[in-house]
Amino acid sequence: QKLLDVEPKNIHRYHITCLFHDSLCACLYSSALPSAANPVPVMTLVGSQVVLPCSWKDSQKEMSASGCHIQWMTPPYTVFEQLGEDRWQAAEYEGRVEVPLEKLNSGDCSLIIKDVQIGDTGRYESFLVVDGVRSQKSRVFIQSVKLSVTDHKSQKSLYPGDDLVLKLYTPHSFAVVFQSRNSSEWVNLWKRGDENDKRIEKHHQLEQLTIKNLQYSDEGIYKVLDEDDLSVSTIQLYITENSPSSRIQEKQQKILTDSAATSSCSALLLSVLLSCLQIIHLH
CATH class of the missing domain: 2.60.40.10 (Immunoglobulins)
Known part of the structure; x- marks a missing residue:
């Protein structure tokens, strides 16, 4: 089951129902965060590993690694969610996506996608889940990334x-x-x-x-x-018509053939010369 099931309210903040009632994210929102209208471009090849950047070091004052809730989406679908050691992955990304907990603790919420496929091409958006008004949870936009995968x-x-x-x-x-x-x-x-x-x-x-x-x-x-x-x-x-080895073999064969022809000619001349000497000797 997904960690969240939400409907968008606006581009930066969403009201959500949190399935983890006792978990809190101690994170502060900053209006200086990147705009969804200007995604970071990332390009890669099929079968490789890619990192979709996400950092909120400048926007947070304190953080609990066990209580921070990160969400990655390809709108309107959720790709990956993590709350402490609890994780959820979409079926088509099963076993291929992660946000290392040790990096998340230092403010790095980058999504690692392994064995990237052409079908992974698209727009990705990252969010933090924080306390909202009236005991509700809100989703805070962090980063937009445009992933292009080529063959x-x-x-x-x-x-x-x-x-x-x-x-x-x-x-x-x-x-x-x-x-x-x-x-x-x-x-x-x-x-x-x-x-x-x-x-x-x-x-x-x-x-x-x-x-x-x-x-x-x-x-x-x-x-x-x-x-x-x-x-x-x-x-x-x-x-290609002929390989280097074939050309070398042909050249060697030609040398051997020429050598054999030369030897045959030399033997014939020697035979004629000996015959002439024998005739002279008889006379």
Whole structure:
């Protein structure tokens, strides 16, 4: 159950019903706090860890770590709440969000989001829950943050016979699709739970996929998608005609062939010379 269930009254203060009747937040509100109209921009990549800043050191005079109530929202939905050691997380953020209690004690209410997903993109607002009038609780606005999450993008050039290693970046990666260089259609290559085969192999520990023994037909675009078909990564693959090792082998073979031809020619000349000497000797 959520720590709070509230309806907004205005952008800075809200009347709420507090489920923790014996808990108080000893915090003071300051009108100098950041405006919700000017969110702090934060950018990150899928699968990484991000910190949404929140500090109320300048606005509070005293604080009890066990009694301070912090709330993070993506309006109108609650993402995370913490009152002392009691925490609540929205289902889609389960196990991925926290506000460290030791930092909260020093005035740092920043929200840590682990394994960030494209779906986490949006506006986040933080609040403190304090005593209001008539024994009611009020929600005091602290900080607004605009989080932008983007997918990974890269290009690779490999050779026929090489292996392509695709990073999945997150356990939430669900499928890999492929678009050939000469096609506009997307083909499903892999989805989580598939068995490994001779061509495509999922690492048993790491979040990565290996496509073995590349051919020219494997040139194109590879996309890693999450369960909502949102892009985790996009890879443009180019297949180069000859690898350095192949060119070295060809050069070595040419040297051997030229050497053999030279040796054969030398042997023929020597044979002719010996024949001439024998004829002269007979005469």
